[in-house]
Amino acid sequence: xxxxxxxIAAWGLMTGVAMVKSGMSIxxxxxxTFLVYAGSSQLAAIPLIVAxxxxxxxxxxxxxxxxRFVVFxxxxxxxxxxxxxxxxxxxxxxxxxxxxxxxxxxxxxPGTSEAQHREQEAYLAGNYFVTWTSWMLPGVAGIxxxxxIPSTWGLGFAGVLCLVGILCSLANTxxxxxxxxxxxxxxxVAYALPLKLNIVAAIAAxxxxxxxxxxxxxxRWSEA
Amino acid sequence: MSGQTDVWTLAVILxxxxxxVLTRCFFFILDRPWTxxxxxxRALQYAPVAALAGVVAPEVLMSGGHFLPTWEDARPFAALAxxxxxxxxxxxxxxxxxxxxxxxxxxxxxGW
Numbered sequence: 242x243x244x245x246x247x248x249i250a251a252w253g254l255m256t257g258v259a260m261v262k263s264g265m266s267i268x269x270x271x272x273x274t275f276l277v278y279a280g281s282s283q284l285a286a287i288p289l290i291v292a293x294x295x296x297x298x299x300x301x302x303x304x305x306x307x308x309r310f311v312v313f314x315x316x317x318x319x320x321x322x323x324x325x326x327x328x329x330x331x332x333x334x335x336x337x338x339x340x341x342x343x344x345x346x347x348x349x350x351p352g353t354s355e356a357q358h359r360e361q362e363a364y365l366a367g368n369y370f371v372t373w374t375s376w377m378l379p380g381v382a383g384i385x386x387x388x389x390i391p392s393t394w395g396l397g398f399a400g401v402l403c404l405v406g407i408l409c410s411l412a413n414t415x416x417x418x419x420x421x422x423x424x425x426x427x428x429x430v431a432y433a434l435p436l437k438l439n440i441v442a443a444i445a446a447x448x449x450x451x452x453x454x455x456x457x458x459x460x461r462w463s464e465a
Numbered sequence: 466m467s468g469q470t471d472v473w474t475l476a477v478i479l480x481x482x483x484x485x486v487l488t489r490c491f492f493f494i495l496d497r498p499w500t501x502x503x504x505x506x507r508a509l510q511y512a513p514v515a516a517l518a519g520v521v522a523p524e525v526l527m528s529g530g531h532f533l534p535t536w537e538d539a540r541p542f543a544a545l546a547x548x549x550x551x552x553x554x555x556x557x558x559x560x561x562x563x564x565x566x567x568x569x570x571x572x573x574x575x576g577w
Contacts, residue, residue: 247558248557277482285516302516302520306513310489311492314489317492317493326496329490330486336489395539395568405525405544406558407557408521410551410557416511424518429527429532447515448508448512451510451511452508
């Protein structure tokens with residue numbers, strides 16, 4: 242947990258710096274850190290907010306970047322369904338990538354008894370408390386520190402590099418790598434589209450190209 | 466967008482918080498079990514990586530609406546270094562460190 246928290250802390254710090262150095266106000270950056278609580282969609286939203294893209298494009302992009310959580314939620318459903326809805330949603334909102342990975346590794350099967358349910362929820366809550374703290378404190382520190390760093394240094398670029406790293410980690414099959422390539426080319430070619438619609442065009446082109454390729458390439462292209 | 470707080474941005478931030486809740490709780494908001502159509506399950510495989518690439522590529526490769534008007538630009542070199550280091554060390558943290566180690570000298574010293 243400690244080396245992982247260090248990674249989250251560094252990521253939170255850079256996200257804080259990147260938000261402010263990209264031109265967001267301190268209030269906006271703090272609101273984003275505390276409310277959105279999803280590093281990759283925050284970082285992806287920054288250039289779109291700065292470019293004043295329409296809200297629906299920003300939200301749709303954030304939704305697509307977050308789609309991995311939809312997959313996690315399907316997996317977590319049997320672990321949480323015995324709880325009332327508000328508690329399921331609090332647990333869900335606070336369970337990010339790392340807590341999901343550690344939780345499902347520690348508990349490969351959902352609990353069946355009252356005691357097991359309590360044990361699992363306690364583990365999950367303790368885990369996301371550590372994750373939340375290691376994200377929020379450095380995030381706030383980054384937002385404050387960013388004011389003392391000259392904008393000409395270009396530290397906001399660390400946010401883009403962070404996205405590059407997440408992108409590489411998600412591109413773990415050949416078809417996903419191809420999907421990333423198609424999206425990158427489409428986003429550049431369609432850059433002149435108004436309202437940042439090049440992002441929407443890029444996602445659509447990449448998903449359709451991957452659908453078309455799925456049946457036409459060897460099966461191992463879909464395997465990690 | 467120079468450090469001013471505006472209502473539109475705060476509304477977008479609230480919307481993004483809603484997107485976080487919606488995606489993280491997607492399949493357990495409703496009590497009854499349900500599934501996505503098959504095409505949506507397939508799209509889940511490719512859309513996240515596509516969305517990130519769609520945001521990142523122009524941030525690294527475009528300048529003033531043009532594709533790399535000059536090769537004297539620190540961003541593509543830094544992004545390439547970061548990606549290579551990712552596949553070597555499998556760590557997002559090292560990606561940022563290596564990328565900034567390439568970016569800062571080129572950007573601050575050479576003015577790229």
